[in-house]
Amino acid sequence: xxxxxxAATGSAQQTHSRPWLNPELSAAVRAALALAQMTTDxxxxxxxxxxxxxxxxxxxxxxxxxxxxxxxxxxxxxNAGLGIAxxxxxxxxxxxxxxxxxxxxxATAASxxxxxxxxxxxxxxxxxxxxxxxxxxAGAANLARDPRNGRNFEYSGEDPxxxxxxxxxxxxxxxxxxxxxTMKHFALxxxxxxxxxxxARIDRDALRESDLLAFEIANERGHPGAVMCAYNLVxxxxxxxxxxxxxxxxxxxxxxxxxxxxxxxxxxxxxPAALAGLDQESGVEWDSQVFYxxxxxxxxxxxxxxxxxxxAMALHVxxxxxxxxxxxHPPQPAPLDIDADSAVAERAAREGIVLLRNEGNLLPxxxxxxxxxxxxxxxxxxxxxxxxSSQVIPIGGPALRVPIPAQAAWMVFDPSPPLRAIAGKAxxxxxxxxxxxxxxxxxxxxxxxDVAVVFATKWEAEGHDSDDLSLPHGQDALISAxxxxxxxxxxxxxxxxxxxxxxxxQVGAIIEAWYPGSRGGEAIADILFGDAEPGGxxxxxxxxxxxxxxxxxxxxxxxxxxxxxLVDYRxxxxxxxxxxxxxxxxxxxxxxxxxxxTHFRYADLRVEGGNGLGATFSVTNDGGRPGFAVPQLYxxxxxxxxxxxxxxxxxxxxxxxxxxxxxxxxxxxxxxVAYFDSERDGWRIDPGRYPVAVATAADSPVLQTTxxxxxxxxxx
Ligand code: GLC
Numbered sequence: 001x002x003x004x005x006x007a008a009t010g011s012a013q014q015t016h017s018r019p020w021l022n023p024e025l026s027a028a029v030r031a032a033l034a035l036a037q038m039t040t041d042x043x044x045x046x047x048x049x050x051x052x053x054x055x056x057x058x059x060x061x062x063x064x065x066x067x068x069x070x071x072x073x074x075x076x077x078x079n080a081g082l083g084i085a086x087x088x089x090x091x092x093x094x095x096x097x098x099x100x101x102x103x104x105x106x107a108t109a110a111s112x113x114x115x116x117x118x119x120x121x122x123x124x125x126x127x128x129x130x131x132x133x134x135x136x137x138a139g140a141a142n143l144a145r146d147p148r149n150g151r152n153f154e155y156s157g158e159d160p161x162x163x164x165x166x167x168x169x170x171x172x173x174x175x176x177x178x179x180x181x182t183m184k185h186f187a188l189x190x191x192x193x194x195x196x197x198x199x200a201r202i203d204r205d206a207l208r209e210s211d212l213l214a215f216e217i218a219n220e221r222g223h224p225g226a227v228m229c230a231y232n233l234v235x236x237x238x239x240x241x242x243x244x245x246x247x248x249x250x251x252x253x254x255x256x257x258x259x260x261x262x263x264x265x266x267x268x269x270x271x272p273a274a275l276a277g278l279d280q281e282s283g284v285e286w287d288s289q290v291f292y293x294x295x296x297x298x299x300x301x302x303x304x305x306x307x308x309x310x311x312a313m314a315l316h317v318x319x320x321x322x323x324x325x326x327x328x329h330p331p332q333p334a335p336l337d338i339d340a341d342s343a344v345a346e347r348a349a350r351e352g353i354v355l356l357r358n359e360g361n362l363l364p365x366x367x368x369x370x371x372x373x374x375x376x377x378x379x380x381x382x383x384x385x386x387x388x389s390s391q392v393i394p395i396g397g398p399a400l401r402v403p404i405p406a407q408a409a410w411m412v413f414d415p416s417p418p419l420r421a422i423a424g425k426a427x428x429x430x431x432x433x434x435x436x437x438x439x440x441x442x443x444x445x446x447x448x449x450d451v452a453v454v455f456a457t458k459w460e461a462e463g464h465d466s467d468d469l470s471l472p473h474g475q476d477a478l479i480s481a482x483x484x485x486x487x488x489x490x491x492x493x494x495x496x497x498x499x500x501x502x503x504x505x506q507v508g509a510i511i512e513a514w515y516p517g518s519r520g521g522e523a524i525a526d527i528l529f530g531d532a533e534p535g536g537x538x539x540x541x542x543x544x545x546x547x548x549x550x551x552x553x554x555x556x557x558x559x560x561x562x563x564x565x566l567v568d569y570r571x572x573x574x575x576x577x578x579x580x581x582x583x584x585x586x587x588x589x590x591x592x593x594x595x596x597x598t599h600f601r602y603a604d605l606r607v608e609g610g611n612g613l614g615a616t617f618s619v620t621n622d623g624g625r626p627g628f629a630v631p632q633l634y635x636x637x638x639x640x641x642x643x644x645x646x647x648x649x650x651x652x653x654x655x656x657x658x659x660x661x662x663x664x665x666x667x668x669x670x671x672x673v674a675y676f677d678s679e680r681d682g683w684r685i686d687p688g689r690y691p692v693a694v695a696t697a698a699d700s701p702v703l704q705t706t707x708x709x710x711x712x713x714x715x716x
Contacts, residue, residue: 019033020033020071020322021071021327021328028257030322030327031318031319031322034072034318035315035318038067040297040300041297042067042070044292044300044310045064045065046067046280046314047280047281047292047313047314048280048282048290048292048296049062049064049075049284050063050283051282052285057096058096058097058132059086059087060077060133061087061264061283062077062137062261062283064317072318072321073134073327075134075135075317076132077133077137077282078136079136079137079138079389080140080154080390081105081124081137081139081140081154081170081390082102082104082105082154082390082517083100083345083392083518084124084127084128084133084136084392085099085389085393086393093393097393098395098397099392099393099395100124100341100345100395100517100518101345101392101517102120102123102344102348102517103345103348103349103352103514103515103517103523104153104386104496104517105140105153105154105155106157106352106539106540107349107352107513107515107516107536108166108170108352109162109163109352110354110514111351111536112162112535112536112537114165115169116347116348117167117169117170118170119344119347120173120344120345121138121169121170121173121174122176125173125175125176125177125178125181126177127341128177129177129178129329129331129332130332130333130334130335130336131331131336132331132333133179133331134180134324134326134331135326136174136179136181137389138181139167139170139171139181139183139218139222140156140167140184141155141163141164141183141215142184142185142188142189142190142214143160143163143190143211143575143576144158144497144539144576145190145550145571145576146465146549147469147497147498147540147541147542147543148465148466148468148469148497148554149190149191149192149465150388150460150463150464150465150496151192151390153460153497153514154386154390157538157540157576157591158540158576158577158591159575159648160213160672161214161217161647162539162648162651163218164216164220164221165217165221167183168217168219168220168221168222169222171218171221171222171224172221172223175223175224175225178325178329179324179326180226182225182226183215183222183227183228184227184230184263185229185231185239185263186228186229186245186260187207187211187215187230187245188202188230188569189232190569191465191556192462192463192465193464193465193554193556194556194557194559195231195463196231196232196266197562197564197565198231198233198556198564199235199564199565199566199567200234200235201566201567201568201569202568202569202572203572203640204678205640205641205675206569206573206640207573208678208716209675209676210572210573216671217669219254225320225324226258227258228261228263228282229242229260229262229263229278230263231266233564237276238266238268239266240268240273240278241276241277243275243276243277245277246278250277253715253716257316258319258323259313259317260278260316261279261280261282262280262281262282264283265283266282266287267281267282267291267292268287268288268291270292270295271299271305273291274299274310274313279312279317280292280317342395342518342519345519346520346522346523349513349514349516349520349523349524350523350527351532351536351628352514353512353516353523353524353527353534354536354538354593355510355511355527355536355594355597356510356511356593356594356595357510357595358595359508359509360508362508362509363490363509363511363528363530364527364528364529364530365490365530367425367426367428369429370429370430370450371429371430371448371449372426372429372430372431372432372451372452372453373432373446373449373451373452373482373486374431374432374433374434374453375445375452375453375455376435376455376456377436377454377455377457377492377494378400378413378435378457379418379433379521380417381399381413381415382398382400382415382416382521383413383414383517383520383521384414384457384458384494386459386460386461386496386515387404387409387410387411387412387460387461387462388409388461391409391410392518393412395415397415399413399415399416399417400412400413401413404459407461409461409462411459414516414517414520416517416519416521416522417521418455418492418520418524419433420521421525422525422528422529425525425529425531426529432445436475439474439481440481442454442481442482443481443484446489449486450488451489451490452488452490453489453528454479454482454491454492454507456471456475456479456491456493456494456495457493458472458496458497458499465554466497469497469498469499469545470500471495471499471500479491479506483503483506483507487506487507487508488508490508490510490528491509491510492528493514494513494514494516495512495515496514498541498542500543500545500588511527511528530625533597533598533625533626533627534596534597535594535627535628535630535653536594537592537630537697538593538697541580541587541589541590541591542588542589543588544585544586544587548585550569551567572641573639573640573641574639577591577646577698577699578645578646582643582645586699587699590699592630592695593698594697596628596629597625597627598621598627599622599623600619600622600656600696601622602618602619602694602702602703603620604616604618605617605694605703605704607707608707609708610708610709611709611710612670613635613670613690613692613707613709614666615665615666615694616663616664616665616666617631617663618663620656620660620662621656621657621658621659621660621661622658625658626655626656627655629656630652630653630696631654631666631694631695631696632650632651632698633668633692634646634648634692634695634701635668636691637674637675637685639675640677647673649672650667650668650669651666652664670683671683671714674714678716681716682714682716683714684711684712684714685709685712685713685714689706689709690708690709691705691706692706
């Protein structure tokens with residue numbers, strides 16, 4: 001009793017003598033109280049992180065020394081959005097560097113289930129805490145403007161509402177584990193080719209209606225503690241010293257209260273960056289000099305950096321730390337809950353798998369199959385993952401780790417072999433594996449089998465974009481040969497982007513499994529054998545050819561490493577399906593597409609307009625199995641550039657049993673119906689009659705009508 005009292009008194013004393021440690025006070029008040037105690041050097045010490053010479057297991061990607069005398073511990077930052085990614089050094093990672101690998105963010109996005117995104121964020125947030133980190137560099141919200149972008153596997157697709165909603169949920173999951181989350185890469189970091197030299201040009205209103213709207217929604221829903229500004233330039237100014245982005249949009253329009261950190265190596269000045277809104281230089285060793293070290297102090301002492309701005313920079317860091325609970329609940333190193341965390345990863349992989357083709361209901365496989373040929377994709381070893389700073393070293397270590405020196409990365413296979421999972425589903429069957437290196441042998445194996453399952457992979461990594469949309473290493477020929485030998489061929493794609501499928505009409509079934517993470521093999525087998533229903537829907541368009549894209553060639557490839565070059569996003573906010581719709585292009589597979597093992601019927605559409613837009617309709621599972629329906633609500637409305645663009649304005653994911661009918665009401669996010677008008681400083685909906693559709697994909701309306709909407713304005 002006395003001890004407890006002592007502790008209570010102690011904490012009372014503690015918060016009396018150090019009121020900023022009083023959890024009863026708001027984060028803003030606590031930050032102001034702490035700031036008032038700080039010396040100039042202490043304030044400056046919060047404004048840069050180191051990333052070199054951080055050896056040993058669980059080394060942070062960025063480290064900021066704390067202010068011990070004030071009870072504020074060090075800031076230990078780690079990557080990233082797909083799990084805890086320790087910087088890969090030449091030496092083999094230790095088991096302490098291992099973590100549970102989520103599937104690609106595209107897979108979680110393909111689930112269209114924000115609650116799943118939240119669970120995935122909470123899982124990696126907790127793993128960060130248990131590994132001693134209090135900042136997670138996750139929450140990548142860039143739109144997939146180009147389907148060859150090497151980092152699309154870290155992003156949530158081409159649509160601002162889907163991306164913003166899914167990333168926002170993940171950010172909230174991380175923050176609820178008392179870890180500062182980081183929304184990145186702000187903004188228009190939409191290609192990897194010479195990413196530090198891209199000068200992105202786009203009409204500002206169109207930018208608000210697309211990439212920035214994804215960040216805006218993610219920020220509203222996820223309340224990130226930090227925002228990471230990007231490598232590229234926007235309108236000729238580096239993103240990390242772009243006052244319009246960092247001050248006008250992020251602070252004044254969106255009310256962001258956390259701190260702006262740079263990407264690693266993305267800082268190019270001291271005073272211009274500080275005055276534009278950059279609060280913290282990340283990984284100072286990556287820059288040409290330490291801009292936020294001595295030069296920042298000199299700038300302050302000489303008055304070039306006003307006291308108010310220095311205080312604001314430090315205040316943003318402190319506010320985010322208090323708001324996330326990172327001060328009150330410092331990381332407590334503990335073992336990972338591997339089973340529970342792996343179950344989250346498996347669920348995300350399973351619910352993100354998209355069934356693209358299923359001729360003659362070849363899937364789900366029955367357990368009575370006597371002979372199953374499994375071919376290619378290292379399916380006997382594991383499943384593919386993406387390279388770069390988000391690379392997780394999976395629990396138990398990589399099943400396969402191939403160094404890719406040209407890209408300073410590793411191709412890592414997670415130890416979840418589909419072959420083992422498939423054999424486990426059909427213990428009576430004879431399951432034969434051919435690695436695919438010998439096409440004839442693979443075809444002969446397929447010919448002898450009841451069914452052939454061909455795995456095809458395409459590795460993507462940070463720092464590089466794909467040259468094309470094709471599967472590499474002769475996999476197209478392998479698939480064609482196997483399909484010619486056995487029409488009951490199933491293709492399982494493990495890719496980080498859309499791919500072309502010249503063999504599409506020769507095969508029986510196709511599933512897109514993305515990079516499926518630590519339990520990917522099990523998730524794939526669950527779907528193949530019908531132990532789980534395919535509920536994934538494409539978060540990005542699969543083009544039929546690069547010629548259909550706004551830029552058939554990615555710009556800047558042959559650009560010498562020194563010259564800034566322009567990328568003119570002339571498509572404006574017509575990203576992905578909006579572009580295909582506006583130009584009446586037919587993709588290979590459209591945004592929002594995905595088949596089920598059952599069938600759904602939609603009816604009784606009623607729409608309400610006026611000052612909002614609501615749609616009510618019924619969904620019936622009129623097939624023989626349970627299944628996921630993902631009805632999507634689209635509106636066609638005028639964009640800032642005057643074009644009429646189709647936009648996703650709402651959706652619902654629901655699981656229905658055979659014969660079950662559910663009435664669904666969807667309410668449109670109004671900014672998706674509006675256009676942005678910077679002249680009048682906000683969003684506008686003009687009065688008029690708008691086409692509305694309930695759809696099962698961007699190009700597949702199942703219920704259509706029009707609705708009258710009143711004039712409306714919304715704040716920026
Ligand atoms: C990288 C990435 C960023 C990552 C950071 C730290 O270059 O752009 O996503 O969080 O540096 O590794």
